[in-house]
Amino acid sequence: MGVEEGGRRGGIPVRADSAGSVWVSTERGSHLRGRRVRDTKPEVMLRSALHALGLRFRLNRILAGRYRPDLTFPGPRVAVFVDGCFWHGCPRHGASRFRGPNAALWEAKIAANKDRDVRANAALAETGWRVVRVWECEVKADVQQAACRVDALVRRAGSAPDGAPAD
Template sequence: MVEHWTSTTAGRHLAGRAKKSTAPEVSLRRALHAAGLRFRLHPSVAKGCTPDLVLPRHRVAVFVDGCFWHDCPEHGRRTPWTGPNSELWAQKMEQNRQRDERSTILAQEAGWTVVRVWEHEITSDVDAVVDLVRAASAVEGLARRRET
């Protein structure tokens, strides 16, 4: 198995990509704020779990998953990886998938309602995603009112 990444021109465009405040995240944040929902950015809700944004009042954690990096079922890779780094790419994508599952579980165990959205959902219909987050907030708020 290859231990180190081999520099190639094919992957040069991926260097330095933003991990936070990506265009879909910013679009969602603007729409959520316009809808009157207030949130915090990138807080740790559990050790090893940092959602893209949370609505602390409603205990809702929102993860915005990029279609490429998180292997979207609609837009993810459909063919095996090729080239000098193929094994490393396959391993990286599997680790991303496992980290996503672990983050969801950690947030839920810490008492957060988790909403995961794909970047293409935001770019195609941000209002539908806002409605999804609002619904999760309402469900959480209803559950909290019943406890008191």
């Protein structure tokens, strides 16, 4: 059964992504449409907590040619990513399995996101950046603890001699 004119398959709305995969529109997936990419609630919460600790940072800078951390601390060269539990496959809160007509596509999407995260970490480390990834659930559970973890790395990295690892 092919996709009919108007983006429907057998009366069900569908859409193709950039890879040509056909996603079937479902009622259960409607809450995922229009999700923010930047300035998510966990990201804003963490930024506020870091600012209250006296840290100043830059937002959404492109580093290592193509990667865009949520926050960067240029002096100590620390990049912070706030990863959504669903989109990046949190081991505690990410989906353990997918159901429905798009299950295989979701599994591939989350796996691709995880692979991109690993590539970003490696590329940033190769160019002298220290990367910290904070899960959405960490921020929601205790934003101060998450902020203190970032703060400790930023201050340690800022006090390390040039070229010396801060860890």
